[in-house]
Structures are given as C-alpha cells and as structure tokens.
Amino acid sequence: MTLKMVLPDAKIWKNIIESLTLLDEANFIASERGIELRAMDPSRVAMVDFFLPADAFEEYICSETTRLGVNLDEMTQIMRRAGPSDALEMELEGTSKLTMTFHGQNVRSFGISLLDLGESEYPAPNIESKVKIKLTAEALQQAVKDAEIIGDHIRIVAEEDELILSASSETKDVKVVIEKDSDVIAEFNVKEESSAMYSLSYLSEMTKAIKASELVMLAFSASMPIQLEFPIVAGGKLTYYLAPRIET
Amino acid sequence: MTLKMVLPDAKIWKNIIESLTLLDEANFIASERGIELRAMDPSRVAMVDFFLPADAFEEYICSETTRLGVNLDEMTQIMRRAGPSDALEMELEGTSKLTMTFHGQNVRSFGISLLDLGESEYPAPNIESKVKIKLTAEALQQAVKDAEIIGDHIRIVAEEDELILSASSETKDVKVVIEKDSDVIAEFNVKEESSAMYSLSYLSEMTKAIKASELVMLAFSASMPIQLEFPIVAGGKLTYYLAPRIET
Amino acid sequence: MTLKMVLPDAKIWKNIIESLTLLDEANFIASERGIELRAMDPSRVAMVDFFLPADAFEEYICSETTRLGVNLDEMTQIMRRAGPSDALEMELEGTSKLTMTFHGQNVRSFGISLLDLGESEYPAPNIESKVKIKLTAEALQQAVKDAEIIGDHIRIVAEEDELILSASSETKDVKVVIEKDSDVIAEFNVKEESSAMYSLSYLSEMTKAIKASELVMLAFSASMPIQLEFPIVAGGKLTYYLAPRIET
The missing domain is CATH 3.70.10.10 (Proliferating Cell Nuclear Antigen)
Incomplete structure (x- = not known):
C-alpha cells in the first residue's frame, strides 16, 4: 500500500483542516481520484462533504483506496506550524502512521498515529433546493x-x-x-x-x-x-x- | 413624533458610544439643536456631558424634544458591526424602538427597545478652574x-x-x-x-x-x-x- | 557612590529585561567594566549569564562596584512604558532606589526600591562542548x-x-x-x-x-x-x- 500526496503550498491543507472545526475526528478517504471526507458533526445536525482531486496535488500516488482516521485537533496543531512558503508532503507509513513533512528552508517531519474510526459512511445528500x-x-x-x-x-x-x-x-x-x-x-x-x-x-x-x-x-x-x-x-x-x- | 438622524460616517457614532464606558445606560435627549447626554456614572464620582449638534448630521429631523433611554452595551455591540464605509441612519419607531440602519454595500437594520430611565437631569457643572x-x-x-x-x-x-x-x-x-x-x-x-x-x-x-x-x-x-x-x-x-x- | 548609565535607545534594555523571564529577581552587578548578571533560575536547572560593557552606553559612570537587586516583574512593567524613540537613564539614588528616566518628548521618571538579595555568586561555567x-x-x-x-x-x-x-x-x-x-x-x-x-x-x-x-x-x-x-x-x-x- 503506497500513499503519497504532495501539495506545493502547505497553506491549502491548513485552510481545509481549519475549516473542519465542526468535527473532532475525521475519516478521510484517499483513492485514485483524490482525497475526500463525508462526516456528520457529533450532534448530527450538520454534515461536511469535502473533496480535493488528485489534480490539485503536485504528486499524488495512491495504490489502493485507504481510510485515514485523524484527530483534527492534532492535525490542526501540526498545520499551524507550516511556514509561509513550505510545501507539504503527506505519506502513509505502514498502516497506522501518517507522516506530514514540511519542505522549506529545512525539512520538518511530523508523524501522527491514525485512528480506527470504523466505516460509517454517509451517502451524499441529494437535495433539490428552490x-x-x-x-x-x-x-x-x-x-x-x-x-x-x-x-x-x-x-x-x-x-x-x-x-x-x-x-x-x-x-x-x-x-x-x-x-x-x-x-x-x-x-x-x-x-x-x-x-x-x-x-x-x-x-x-x-x-x-x-x-x-x-x-x-x-x-x-x-x-x-x-x-x-x-x-x-x-x-x-x-x-x-x-x-x-x-x-x- | 418624528426623529431621524443620518450620519455620513457611522464611525463617528461608534467612537462616541465607545467613549461612554463609564455608563451602563444613557438617556440621550434629541432636540432641534442636536443630541445630548448628561449623566453620572453609577458610583456618582464622574459625570459625562456630551453634545453633537444637528449640523454634524447629513440629515436631522426632530419634531419635538425626545428622551432615548439606551442600554449602552447593546448599542456598543451594534456599532461594532459598522463597516468602514457605512453611513448610519437612526430613526425612532413609535415611542419605544430605535432603528439603527447601516447603509453600505447592503442595508443592515438593527432595532433596539428603548428603556424608560426616568427624568433625572443634571445641571451643567459650572466650575471656574485655575x-x-x-x-x-x-x-x-x-x-x-x-x-x-x-x-x-x-x-x-x-x-x-x-x-x-x-x-x-x-x-x-x-x-x-x-x-x-x-x-x-x-x-x-x-x-x-x-x-x-x-x-x-x-x-x-x-x-x-x-x-x-x-x-x-x-x-x-x-x-x-x-x-x-x-x-x-x-x-x-x-x-x-x-x-x-x-x-x- | 555614583552610578549613572545612559542608553541612547531604551529598547536595548527592554529587550534584555524581557529575556530574563526565567528569573524572578536579579542581582545586577555594576562595575567599571559594565553591568553584568549571573544567576540560576528558581528551580536551579538553568543559568543566565549576561554582560553589557560600559562601551554600550552613551554615558557610564560607576564610582565603585555595586549590587542592584531588582524585582524583574516591576522592571519589565516599567520598560514596557518606553516609547519608541526614548533614551534611558538609570541612576542610583542613595543605596536602595534606582531611578529610571525615559527622555523623549517628555521626561518620565520611574523609581523602584532595590532589594537585598544577598551575595550568592556563581562561577562562570567552564564547559568544553564537542x-x-x-x-x-x-x-x-x-x-x-x-x-x-x-x-x-x-x-x-x-x-x-x-x-x-x-x-x-x-x-x-x-x-x-x-x-x-x-x-x-x-x-x-x-x-x-x-x-x-x-x-x-x-x-x-x-x-x-x-x-x-x-x-x-x-x-x-x-x-x-x-x-x-x-x-x-x-x-x-x-x-x-x-x-x-x-x-x-
């Protein structure tokens, strides 16, 4: 299983993660087409539906569809450490650790343990709005x-x-x-x-x-x-x- | 009874209201000559004497002298919502509601209930300072x-x-x-x-x-x-x- | 006993004092060669060694070596009041008061009582690092x-x-x-x-x-x-x- 995603600008991912404050944890799904997330907030009043296509990345390798269970507080803390001109490389190590590396003047790598958040999946809402x-x-x-x-x-x-x-x-x-x-x-x-x-x-x-x-x-x-x-x-x-x- | 006051720059009123932090409530008096306020702070150690003449307004209509009892916290909150290039229109509706409208890119109207603060009036202090x-x-x-x-x-x-x-x-x-x-x-x-x-x-x-x-x-x-x-x-x-x- | 130290830019001393947050109190020693401090933090895990030579000052008069016991919180508060183009004059008054004067548009003088912090002295560490x-x-x-x-x-x-x-x-x-x-x-x-x-x-x-x-x-x-x-x-x-x- 290989998963490697490189964004030329770490701020893109920083903004995405900071937009997910309604959620505590998130089950991102990385597949050939890109990375996505569909989740309900803990009180089940709101739903978030996110998609970033493989094309948005400088490099995107995903050998098979993978679930990445993430504690969003932890990932937010890490993304706040991104420098203004850092690139971001995310790579799966084994099955339960995600390495997030900022490439700027220095190389700074953060590793976080992935969570097993189960497989609850939500269908895309299909609402015809007036x-x-x-x-x-x-x-x-x-x-x-x-x-x-x-x-x-x-x-x-x-x-x-x-x-x-x-x-x-x-x-x-x-x-x-x-x-x-x-x-x-x-x-x-x-x-x-x-x-x-x-x-x-x-x-x-x-x-x-x-x-x-x-x-x-x-x-x-x-x-x-x-x-x-x-x-x-x-x-x-x-x-x-x-x-x-x-x-x- | 008609009272309508338009300031070309909402920030003028914002600064005035933010200068009245010594008071919790204020009994503004609107008359032909302008809007004024004379009040003591709750512990009666300090007095505020404020006057803004009708001339300071773009439009100023006051058919008779009127008392406007205002909770200053509420009015401060509203004035903080003024945009940098908003004009402010204040208008009395009936006898107990003041409408504050910001005219900028959109029209945003806030209504607040007026308070009956009684008629306690303070003479202007007459102090000959050395x-x-x-x-x-x-x-x-x-x-x-x-x-x-x-x-x-x-x-x-x-x-x-x-x-x-x-x-x-x-x-x-x-x-x-x-x-x-x-x-x-x-x-x-x-x-x-x-x-x-x-x-x-x-x-x-x-x-x-x-x-x-x-x-x-x-x-x-x-x-x-x-x-x-x-x-x-x-x-x-x-x-x-x-x-x-x-x-x- | 005369001690008078004038820095053309108060910010120099402000930065020094703000760098000493590991210490609560400090025993500065003013001598002919300049002003220095060697102290351990209250938990004795860290040591601070500071020296500012007489040459760094616009005017520096020290008739004999003197200990200046200072509450650093108090001195930090005072240094925060320095204006951006103020000069700083520090002068010992008697034996237990230090006057800190900012010279800018106005003259602003702060006096603080000096503390008797004893004479505990620390030798300069002599570590050969690899x-x-x-x-x-x-x-x-x-x-x-x-x-x-x-x-x-x-x-x-x-x-x-x-x-x-x-x-x-x-x-x-x-x-x-x-x-x-x-x-x-x-x-x-x-x-x-x-x-x-x-x-x-x-x-x-x-x-x-x-x-x-x-x-x-x-x-x-x-x-x-x-x-x-x-x-x-x-x-x-x-x-x-x-x-x-x-x-x-």
Missing part, C-alpha cells in the same frame, strides 16, 4: 455576525429580487437585505420564494474559516437543510449541510 | 498609563511652566514632566499653581477611547473636579468631570 | 516551537553534516533536520557526534524573547548542559545554560 444564490463569502459572513449579536437563530428568506437574513430577540432585532443586483451577488436563482431558520452557532463555524475573496453557493428551500458550497483549488470543494430549525 | 491646559490626548493617555503601573491615584500639579503628573506606592513611583513649551502642549494657562489627586481607573476609562490625533482641554484647581474636554466633529464635544480624591 | 553551531535564532526558535506541540523534551543530535532536533510522544513525533550547508547555518563545528535531551519549557523561554535577525551560538555535548549565546550591542552578550535531562 433557491440557489452565489454571493461573496464576506457578505454571508458579515450577515451571520450581525445576527449573532441578536440571537441564536437566523431566518433566511429569498424573495424574487432580494435575500433577507434576519434575527430577533425580545428586545432587539436585525435585518440584512441583499438586493439581487448587489455587487456581492454573482448568481441569483429563486424558483420559489422560500423562508427557513437555522442555528447561528453552526453557520458561524461554517463561515468563519473561509477567505474573504471567495464566492459561496448558498442553496435552500423552506424547511429543508441549507447547503453552503465553497470552492477549493483545482476543482476541489467543501460543502456544508445544516438541518433547519423546526418551527413550531 | 488651570487650563490643552495638550495632545496621546500625551495625557501615556501619562495615565505610566501612572497606572505604579498606583491607583495620580497627582496632577500645574506650575508656572510645567505640568507634572505623578503616582507612587510603597516601593515605586513615577513622575511625568511636561514642559509648557513642549510639542505636546497647545495652550498653557495657569492662573494659580494647583495640585490635586484623581482616581486612575476613571481617568483610564476617560482617556482610553480617544484618538491619538486629538487635543484635549484639561482643566482643574486644587481639590476641585478635573474636567477633560474632547472635541467631536462639527462643534460637538464630549466632556468628562471627575471628583478629586479627598486627601487626609 | 558541538558548536551558529545558526539563526529564528531557525532554532521554530524548531523549539515544532517540538513543543509534540512533547515536553527535545532531543538534539549533531552529526557530521546535520543538526537534528526531535521530540516524540505516544501518538506523535517530530524531526527537524538542518543541513550543515543550509542558509540558516553560519558556523558548523562538530568535533564528536553528540546527542542530548533538554526540557522544552526552558528552551522555549530562552528562545522566545530573541529577535529573528540574530544569530545564536548553540554548544553542547552528550549528557552535558546546552549553552545558547546571543550577542547584544557593543560586544555584550546573553548566555543561557540548561542542564540536560538525565536519560534512564
């Missing part, structure tokens, strides 16, 4: 932060020509209105006017690691999970799903 | 920080040609001497050499929110309150009064 | 930080043509390899291949205050103390010694 809006990650992140100072949940409403994000408590409320033709909107597709409510703590985690320059695809329908899809290099992507709050 | 010195806020702030590492109180002494700020404890002391003709002094007016002592924790609050570029008017006399007056845009000003420490 | 490597402080600091996320101790191995720093725990390990001809190496002198283990918490303290541009001389032998020598201005230097971890 609303698909592509906007800057920055705009979404700011609306989430606006709502966070008001309450625990955010209502997202898509109308024919605007996206409205709002939150309220007994003494305060907030309403963010993003017009269809605003500069922060790249695509605006509303098949059916929709309204749903989601947990802010989850949305906050999902939007906090993202980079301001990115666009995010936001998709949802009334009483359905919201989907946030962030592009990564070379056709890779990171998708979050979050269950709606049941309104009574 | 010493009036205008100096950079930076110089005053640094002297306060120097004194804070030494003790709880600062002694301020104005002599014919220098201002001396000092503090001491059993094992340490500090003395900051600012000459009359120093670059940090803009005006130096000592009718009578004076010495008084003030609480550092209050002076620290009063000087911490200020901007380094500003000048501050410092006025005091022996055993009398100290007055710190900071200019705001368009003839507005923020004045703090702090009772002296009674020396035994 | 390995002497001069490298950038940055490279050493990064290797220490890499090892800190793994364990409590670092193993340092000098081979004919490389320096290897490593650490391990049950589930993780790290290995930093610095080649003899790497850009971060200025001198590489290995008389005998050597390996020893040291406490990371001490090495972390020793390397954290240093500036990235500096070179550090690292000297050690198997089962012997490691010595880290940092140059200061005008031929001054700060040397740390750290006992090895006894391996069982």
Whole structure:
C-alpha cells in the first residue's frame, strides 16, 4: 500500500483542516481520484462533504483506496506550524502512521498515529433546493455576525429580487437585505420564494474559516437543510449541510 | 413624533458610544439643536456631558424634544458591526424602538427597545478652574498609563511652566514632566499653581477611547473636579468631570 | 557612590529585561567594566549569564562596584512604558532606589526600591562542548516551537553534516533536520557526534524573547548542559545554560 500526496503550498491543507472545526475526528478517504471526507458533526445536525482531486496535488500516488482516521485537533496543531512558503508532503507509513513533512528552508517531519474510526459512511445528500444564490463569502459572513449579536437563530428568506437574513430577540432585532443586483451577488436563482431558520452557532463555524475573496453557493428551500458550497483549488470543494430549525 | 438622524460616517457614532464606558445606560435627549447626554456614572464620582449638534448630521429631523433611554452595551455591540464605509441612519419607531440602519454595500437594520430611565437631569457643572491646559490626548493617555503601573491615584500639579503628573506606592513611583513649551502642549494657562489627586481607573476609562490625533482641554484647581474636554466633529464635544480624591 | 548609565535607545534594555523571564529577581552587578548578571533560575536547572560593557552606553559612570537587586516583574512593567524613540537613564539614588528616566518628548521618571538579595555568586561555567553551531535564532526558535506541540523534551543530535532536533510522544513525533550547508547555518563545528535531551519549557523561554535577525551560538555535548549565546550591542552578550535531562 503506497500513499503519497504532495501539495506545493502547505497553506491549502491548513485552510481545509481549519475549516473542519465542526468535527473532532475525521475519516478521510484517499483513492485514485483524490482525497475526500463525508462526516456528520457529533450532534448530527450538520454534515461536511469535502473533496480535493488528485489534480490539485503536485504528486499524488495512491495504490489502493485507504481510510485515514485523524484527530483534527492534532492535525490542526501540526498545520499551524507550516511556514509561509513550505510545501507539504503527506505519506502513509505502514498502516497506522501518517507522516506530514514540511519542505522549506529545512525539512520538518511530523508523524501522527491514525485512528480506527470504523466505516460509517454517509451517502451524499441529494437535495433539490428552490433557491440557489452565489454571493461573496464576506457578505454571508458579515450577515451571520450581525445576527449573532441578536440571537441564536437566523431566518433566511429569498424573495424574487432580494435575500433577507434576519434575527430577533425580545428586545432587539436585525435585518440584512441583499438586493439581487448587489455587487456581492454573482448568481441569483429563486424558483420559489422560500423562508427557513437555522442555528447561528453552526453557520458561524461554517463561515468563519473561509477567505474573504471567495464566492459561496448558498442553496435552500423552506424547511429543508441549507447547503453552503465553497470552492477549493483545482476543482476541489467543501460543502456544508445544516438541518433547519423546526418551527413550531 | 418624528426623529431621524443620518450620519455620513457611522464611525463617528461608534467612537462616541465607545467613549461612554463609564455608563451602563444613557438617556440621550434629541432636540432641534442636536443630541445630548448628561449623566453620572453609577458610583456618582464622574459625570459625562456630551453634545453633537444637528449640523454634524447629513440629515436631522426632530419634531419635538425626545428622551432615548439606551442600554449602552447593546448599542456598543451594534456599532461594532459598522463597516468602514457605512453611513448610519437612526430613526425612532413609535415611542419605544430605535432603528439603527447601516447603509453600505447592503442595508443592515438593527432595532433596539428603548428603556424608560426616568427624568433625572443634571445641571451643567459650572466650575471656574485655575488651570487650563490643552495638550495632545496621546500625551495625557501615556501619562495615565505610566501612572497606572505604579498606583491607583495620580497627582496632577500645574506650575508656572510645567505640568507634572505623578503616582507612587510603597516601593515605586513615577513622575511625568511636561514642559509648557513642549510639542505636546497647545495652550498653557495657569492662573494659580494647583495640585490635586484623581482616581486612575476613571481617568483610564476617560482617556482610553480617544484618538491619538486629538487635543484635549484639561482643566482643574486644587481639590476641585478635573474636567477633560474632547472635541467631536462639527462643534460637538464630549466632556468628562471627575471628583478629586479627598486627601487626609 | 555614583552610578549613572545612559542608553541612547531604551529598547536595548527592554529587550534584555524581557529575556530574563526565567528569573524572578536579579542581582545586577555594576562595575567599571559594565553591568553584568549571573544567576540560576528558581528551580536551579538553568543559568543566565549576561554582560553589557560600559562601551554600550552613551554615558557610564560607576564610582565603585555595586549590587542592584531588582524585582524583574516591576522592571519589565516599567520598560514596557518606553516609547519608541526614548533614551534611558538609570541612576542610583542613595543605596536602595534606582531611578529610571525615559527622555523623549517628555521626561518620565520611574523609581523602584532595590532589594537585598544577598551575595550568592556563581562561577562562570567552564564547559568544553564537542558541538558548536551558529545558526539563526529564528531557525532554532521554530524548531523549539515544532517540538513543543509534540512533547515536553527535545532531543538534539549533531552529526557530521546535520543538526537534528526531535521530540516524540505516544501518538506523535517530530524531526527537524538542518543541513550543515543550509542558509540558516553560519558556523558548523562538530568535533564528536553528540546527542542530548533538554526540557522544552526552558528552551522555549530562552528562545522566545530573541529577535529573528540574530544569530545564536548553540554548544553542547552528550549528557552535558546546552549553552545558547546571543550577542547584544557593543560586544555584550546573553548566555543561557540548561542542564540536560538525565536519560534512564
């Protein structure tokens, strides 16, 4: 069994790992096509679906499909040690140790024991959303932060020509209105006017690691999970799903 | 009753609100002439006197004098959400809700419930100080920080040609001497050499929110309150009064 | 008894004092030749040897050899108040008070009581190390930080043509390899291949205050103390010694 993955820029992997804060552990699956992960957060309210294709790597050798069980705290600590111009080489040693080597001015190798996390697999969710809006990650992140100072949940409403994000408590409320033709909107597709409510703590985690320059695809329908899809290099992507709050 | 106030730069209001950390709640009074506030801190050692004239606003409509009771923590949280190029519109809705709207790339509206804080009014203090010195806020702030590492109180002494700020404890002391003709002094007016002592924790609050570029008017006399007056845009000003420490 | 020392740049003394975090108190000795300090940390595992020659000062007057017992927390607090272009004047007043005056836009004087710390003197260690490597402080600091996320101790191995720093725990390990001809190496002198283990918490303290541009001389032998020598201005230097971890 040979697994060797080389990224020319260690920061790519650093950003991915720092985006997975909803999870404690992760079962990455490395195969011929690339490395992927599909997992639910411990409270099973949110799902993460990640894929980075073999093409994104400078070198990618995977002789057979392999599961890599990783403690994400440990891997985050290691990735924080990446220097600004380091390349990253990840290599499987035997069956239970992953070596992560930074190649920069010096060679710095970290080894971590892999975990046996079982084989629980999740099918890719197949949701037909009535609303698909592509906007800057920055705009979404700011609306989430606006709502966070008001309450625990955010209502997202898509109308024919605007996206409205709002939150309220007994003494305060907030309403963010993003017009269809605003500069922060790249695509605006509303098949059916929709309204749903989601947990802010989850949305906050999902939007906090993202980079301001990115666009995010936001998709949802009334009483359905919201989907946030962030592009990564070379056709890779990171998708979050979050269950709606049941309104009574 | 109509009250609508538009500031072209939300940061102006942000700085004002962040300067009021001595107060928990504030009873702003909006009238034809502008918006003002006169309040004592909860322990009644310090007073804040604030005024921003109608002219400072891009649009200012106030059909009758109105009291706006505000929880300052809540308003601070909202003002922290102001973007760097946002304009701020504040509007009274009914009699008990204030809507604060940021106009930037998007429109973001926050509503807060107003509080009934009663009508306690304070006359403007009328103190004839023997010493009036205008100096950079930076110089005053640094002297306060120097004194804070030494003790709880600062002694301020104005002599014919220098201002001396000092503090001491059993094992340490500090003395900051600012000459009359120093670059940090803009005006130096000592009718009578004076010495008084003030609480550092209050002076620290009063000087911490200020901007380094500003000048501050410092006025005091022996055993009398100290007055710190900071200019705001368009003839507005923020004045703090702090009772002296009674020396035994 | 006259003691007066003037440094044109207060930051020099600030950096020295901030490098002495291993000590709580220090008995500086001022003499004709300059100011020096030799002390062990409270747990007696590490030693600090510091010397700043009279030449490093703009003005240096010392009429007789004097001991200055200093609480380093207090002196650190004072040095943090140094402005970016302040000069520092230190002067002994009587026998038990040191006045530290910053000369910048204003004159700011801090006085601290000196402590009587007794006369315990330590001879300069005289260790003949088999390995002497001069490298950038940055490279050493990064290797220490890499090892800190793994364990409590670092193993340092000098081979004919490389320096290897490593650490391990049950589930993780790290290995930093610095080649003899790497850009971060200025001198590489290995008389005998050597390996020893040291406490990371001490090495972390020793390397954290240093500036990235500096070179550090690292000297050690198997089962012997490691010595880290940092140059200061005008031929001054700060040397740390750290006992090895006894391996069982």
